[in-house]
Amino acid sequence: MALPILYSYRRCPYAMRARMALWAAQVQVELREVSLREKPQYLLQISPKATVPVLQLPDGTVLEQSLDIMHWALQQNDAQGWLNIDITQADALISANDGEFKKALDRYKYPDRYPEQSQLFYREQGEQFLQRLETALAGHRYLLGDAASIADVAIFPFIRQFAAVDSEWFAQSAYGNLRVWLAGWVESALFDEVMKKFATYVEG
Numbered sequence: 001m002a003l004p005i006l007y008s009y010r011r012c013p014y015a016m017r018a019r020m021a022l023w024a025a026q027v028q029v030e031l032r033e034v035s036l037r038e039k040p041q042y043l044l045q046i047s048p049k050a051t052v053p054v055l056q057l058p059d060g061t062v063l064e065q066s067l068d069i070m071h072w073a074l075q076q077n078d079a080q081g082w083l084n085i086d087i088t089q090a091d092a093l094i095s096a097n098d099g100e101f102k103k104a105l106d107r108y109k110y111p112d113r114y115p116e117q118s119q120l121f122y123r124e125q126g127e128q129f130l131q132r133l134e135t136a137l138a139g140h141r142y143l144l145g146d147a148a149s150i151a152d153v154a155i156f157p158f159i160r161q162f163a164a165v166d167s168e169w170f171a172q173s174a175y176g177n178l179r180v181w182l183a184g185w186v187e188s189a190l191f192d193e194v195m196k197k198f199a200t201y202v203e204g
Helices: 013-024 041-046 066-076 087-109 119-137 150-165 167-172 176-186 189-194
Strands: 005-008 030-033 054-056
Touching: 005 013, 013 066, 013 150, 013 189, 041 054, 066 150, 087 119, 087 150, 119 150, 119 176, 150 167, 150 176, 176 189
Parallel strands: 005 030
Antiparallel strands: 005 054
C-alpha cells in the first residue's frame, strides 16, 4: 500500500509543526529530506513553490501548506485532542504568529538583511506577540487551556527560533511562563522523535 510522501527539511519550523502533527496522529509517511539550497526537480514537479513541507497523498493530492498538513493529519486521528478547542481562537493566534510575528522574527534573526531598523527594534516588535502568549499562559499550562492544542504545536517552532537568537536575553527576560512552556515542548519525546536526522533524499 502506497504511503503519503512528505517532503521536509529538518530545521524548517513549518516542516517541524507538520511532522509533529503527523507523528501525533500516528500517520505513517515516506519521509524525504530535501536540500533547500538545491531544490530537487521532483519537488518542483508537484509543487512549483518549492518550499517545505509538502505532502503528496496516494491519490495524487498535494498539500503545500503546513497548516493544511496538520489539519489533514489530525482529521485522520486526533489521538491527543489537539482540535478539541475553539478553532476560531486557535486560527487567530496562529495567524498572528505566521504574520506579524514571523515578519519580526525574520528581521530579528537576520538584522543585516534589514538595515532599516536595529535588531533591538525588531526584537521589541516580536515581543508584542511574546507578551500575548505570556499572558495566555498565566492562567493555564497551554496557550488555549489546560491541554495542548494545534495552536501550541503550530507556534512552538517559531518561538524556539526567536529564543535562540539571543538565548541569554531570553533566559533573563520577563517571559517566565513562556520559557516553561517552550522547555516543555523542546524536551518532549514528540519533538525528540521528529527531529531525528535523515540523509538527504536522492531520487532513484
